[in-house]
Amino acid sequence: MNILIYQDLHERNIIKANVVNTINVAKGFQQNNYNVFYFAKAKKVKSYIKSQINCNIILTKNNYLLDKIKENNIDIIYCRDNDFPFYLIENNYSGKIILESHDPVVPNNIEILRKHKNLFFTSISPIIIKKFGIERNLLFPCSIDFEYFSNRANFRDDLFKNTKNNVVYCGHLYDYKGIPILLEVAERNRDLTFHLVGGKKEDIERHKKNAGDNVIFHGHQDYNNVPNYLYSSDILIIPYSVRGNKYSPSNITSPIKLFEYLSTKKPVICSNIIGIKNWISEDDAVFFKADDSNDLQEKIRYILENRSKDVVQKIINNGYKKAQNYTTKNKCKKLLDLIS
Numbered sequence: 001m002n003i004l005i006y007q008d009l010h011e012r013n014i015i016k017a018n019v020v021n022t023i024n025v026a027k028g029f030q031q032n033n034y035n036v037f038y039f040a041k042a043k044k045v046k047s048y049i050k051s052q053i054n055c056n057i058i059l060t061k062n063n064y065l066l067d068k069i070k071e072n073n074i075d076i077i078y079c080r081d082n083d084f085p086f087y088l089i090e091n092n093y094s095g096k097i098i099l100e101s102h103d104p105v106v107p108n109n110i111e112i113l114r115k116h117k118n119l120f121f122t123s124i125s126p127i128i129i130k131k132f133g134i135e136r137n138l139l140f141p142c143s144i145d146f147e148y149f150s151n152r153a154n155f156r157d158d159l160f161k162n163t164k165n166n167v168v169y170c171g172h173l174y175d176y177k178g179i180p181i182l183l184e185v186a187e188r189n190r191d192l193t194f195h196l197v198g199g200k201k202e203d204i205e206r207h208k209k210n211a212g213d214n215v216i217f218h219g220h221q222d223y224n225n226v227p228n229y230l231y232s233s234d235i236l237i238i239p240y241s242v243r244g245n246k247y248s249p250s251n252i253t254s255p256i257k258l259f260e261y262l263s264t265k266k267p268v269i270c271s272n273i274i275g276i277k278n279w280i281s282e283d284d285a286v287f288f289k290a291d292d293s294n295d296l297q298e299k300i301r302y303i304l305e306n307r308s309k310d311v312v313q314k315i316i317n318n319g320y321k322k323a324q325n326y327t328t329k330n331k332c333k334k335l336l337d338l339i340s
Contacts, residue, residue, distance in 0.1 A: 002073055003029050004037045004058070007080040009045045017171075017256055018102070020223055021142050022080045023052045024256075025100070028143070028328030029078070030055065032336060037072055039065065052223065066091055076339065082107050089116055096339045098122065099134075104252055106131050120339050122331075124254035125278070138334055141254040141279045146327040149227055150263040150320075159232035163193040163216075165304060168233035170226055170257055173199030173207055176248070178239030178271060183207065184293040185300065186215045192300065197221055197229045227264070235303055236261040238270045242290040250275055250290070259326050262319035267303045267312055269296070279326065284319040286312075 005026045009019065026036050036055040040046040046057050058068045069077070076096045079085050085099050089112060099113065100122045113119050114134055121134035124141050148154075160166040173179050173196060186194045190212065197218045199207075204217045211217075221229065230236060238257060244250035253275035261268045262284065270276050271290035286303060288295040306312045 001075050002035045002037060003076040003078060004039060004069060004072075004074045005029075005078050005080075006039045006084050008062070008084070009040070010042070017142075018080065021256055023049070024143060024145055024328040025078060025080075025332065026053055026055060027145050028330075028332035029336075031329040032332050034076075034332075034336075037074065066093070069093070078335075085113060085116075085119060089113075089119075094118075096120065098335055098339065101128060101132065102252070102254070104128055104131060104249065106133075120335070122335060125252040125275070127252055136338060138331075138338055140331045140334065141259070141326055142256040143326045143328045143331045144256060144259045144263065144323070146259070146263055146324055146329075149230075149260050150265075150323070152231060152264070155227040155231045157228075157231040159228055160193065160195065164234075165192045166195060166233050167192055167235045167237055167300060168195045168197065168229055169237050169239065170197040170229060170260075171199075171255070173203035174245070176241045176243055176245045176250075178241050178291070179203075179207055180210070181241075181291060181293040181296060182237070182239050183210050183215065185297045187212055188293075189297060189300070190214050195229065195233070197226065226260070230261065230264045230266060233266055234307070235300060236264070236266050236268045237300075238268070238276065239288075239296060240271045240273050240276070240290065242271070242273055244273075244275075254279065259323040262323040265316050265320050267307055267316055268319055269299050269303065271296075280319065280322055282315075284315065284322045286315065 007022045026038060030036050038049050038055050038057050040049055040057050040059050041061055046059050060068055078098045080100050082101055085097050088097055097119045102124055120136045121132055122138040122140060123129050126139060129137050129139050194215045198220055238255055242250050251274040268285040270285050270287055272287040273290050286299050288299045303312060
């Protein structure tokens, strides 16, 4: 069976979390023995996709894509784009369509999707599932290639051998990601070293003005190198603010890094926002009150003082088991069962 992965990527936005999520989904379909085709409309986009996954690439412009779909006998089209399913329906595409959306804003003509017999929907949030109102749906978080991230023997764990008490955050450095309170904690705890992996140059430069010498900015790293930083850590952290932003509200977000972190068997600290607590509990990770630097500091100290004890090891093992449930292989198996 042939499946096309469609995401309308431009060269300027290929290094984004939603792109990583879509590539992970493509891998999940491959792990379920489907023949994956990936749409790319620019050579730079094609090169990036090929660096992340070994699959067929359809390099063409949008207006020629229907011909390519017919030529390659595409049975299913997975869309990470709210507009493309309408285009497929208008042009009488007869195969199955899977739409994934993390956008709480519902398209104006949603009834077309709701009534189409071959349209299926998946999202990360019960709020979005309810708003779209598509009967055939799957609720599932941003998932990971668990086999890749959990294979400790393939990665380094000594990147921070010259520092101690290494607290690691991976991702963008926007304020709503909780970076300001992370820097507050760093300022008060000079015996800890905070490693910030990722971020745009302008955000790095902005935060450096408020950071002490125990905060190290590693800049953007290739996605395939991220596990080296995770395995070199003592604590992994998701300090997201309850404020969120209009594109990523805290009650809807589903960080890919959550299950990447948990798959490493490192202790994980998360802010107690709804978007995270939709998927894990206090049994799987240590939570702190979002936007409260004092509580975050206490939770970091708690883990450092108790990381070898049964109480923390039990949480780590529970988190690892939870990560095994939320793999892209499992997600795609559930999607394929839904459309069969």
